[in-house]
Amino acid sequence: MVGLEIRELECFLVLSEELHFGRAAERLYVSQSRVSQLLRNLERRIGARLLERTSRRARLTPLGERFLAELRPAYEALYGAFESAREAARGVDGVLRIGFQGVADERVTAAIAAFRDRHPGCEPTTVELPLADPFGAVRAGEVDAAIVCLPVAEPDLVLGPVFSKQPQTVVVSARHPFAGRGRVDADALADCPLIGPSAPAPRYWHDAMAPAATPGGRPIPRGPLVHTLQEGLAAVAAGRGGMLLCAPTAEYHRRRDITFVPVEGVPDSMLGLVWRRADETARLRAFGRAVEELCP
Template sequence: MELRDIEIFLALAEELHFGRTADRLLISSARVSQAIKQQERRIGAPLFERTSRRVALTPIGEQLREDLAAGYQRIQDGIERAAASARGLTGTLRLGTMDATLAEIPEILETFRTRHPDCEVRIREAHIGNPFGLLRAGEVDLQLVWLPVEEPDLTVGPIVLTEPLVLAVSARHEFAGRESVSLEDLAVGPVFGFDDSVPAYWAEAINPAQTPSGKPIPRGPVSSTAHETLTTIAAGLAISPVPLHAVKYFPRGDIAYIPIHDSPVLSWALIHRTAALSPLARAFTRAAEDTLAAAES
């Protein structure tokens, strides 16, 4: 199977529409149809179910997509690495971050800048009220966000930071003088709510709906930004688990940060749109992977 035929198959498997696939690859719909028919004759079975209303992968098509996708991506990465080495990368990497997380991975940023001194890094702030909006709008190439991320149009890359949670409360709160708290203590609430547009599973990683023993945790105000969160906590209107790095970067006299002794680990990863990974984004991801591997060795 020719590389172009693989590309046509994978694009159609994603678009499930011959016209959109043709437009995406800048070829004719007839060329797409011809390539798929040739592949089906070679394999000896239909890869797609076609009706006047829909196009869907057959089970054999699903299996072929799984088998080809990883190999195709490795080929593309290899070609891109060779081309980048030949020409040298230039341009602007647009990186989305939340609050001060980028300050926790300076070694990765330094590796990237050393390897690609002619590239600019432009930081955009993503807000918890719309965690994937900048990425989906194409306004950033990569985004640093806490896990899990289970969005079909987004791909999770390397985990670059792990940390526990601490409980942020008003300095006047009854918990403010404690040495530590447990997740069971969240039952006193209220913790922050999230807008309906925020995936519930993603919000759950920070503000669970119930304690480990099953007690419900009251929901309070909705927060969209880190600044709103801290201001609301300081006013005594809510409490909230927050990432440990908040203690370092957001010290406030009106907020107490208390260790949660049974805290889960919060993982932060680089994510990108599945359909679009720019050469600069690939280079930053490789810099992250290499930096992490060197730190572990």
């Protein structure tokens, strides 16, 4: 373990999933050159290449594949041992900061209330997160956990309870041709530019919020990129495109200049509670249990 650097291991784990230095840099909140440096340092310590990189793609070497298989469970066990010791010292007290996107509905607030009743020594607080940065506040330590839309594919984050499976709607201007319909088929989205989250949202997450093609393979035009939900709704009202939103969020933000039309043929929306793997605490696990019990 002499000279072993956790940041180099984290970098390798992210690279092994992305197989792309630019996307790995976005997820790690560092420059692409820093990602390359961390990988080189790790390969120098090991004494062999772990990743083959060409101008078009990257892939793990056979040694890299073996190292990944052995590293991931060891990495998780290391942080598990650290957090177990920290929990024993702290207990469930202090402040728990919970981020959310869009709206914290009645189920979420019920889970927060139940957590407060069970653990009066810990005060939960809520923070609204921008649409375009679902994971940034967690990584920056601005919140302890975040309630975000799925999918979540972040190796440095724990995906806890998954809940609130809901049908999706497309939000359009009250003047849009969809506005008079009771529902639309997913293939009709090819006639509606979709507004999506801007950077730093990961590409896979952006594509889930604003897919590039219908289930039938028809391309969907790209609409504007926005940072917050309110920016997106303003763009919708101005007729610049539509947005996919789960039914409860759409209903909460109902207004006269936009309308919400159910979409058939797209996956249901789901939420998940995430937190940083390196920062898991008894508080987080206790809140996760409350979410599992009260958020179907």
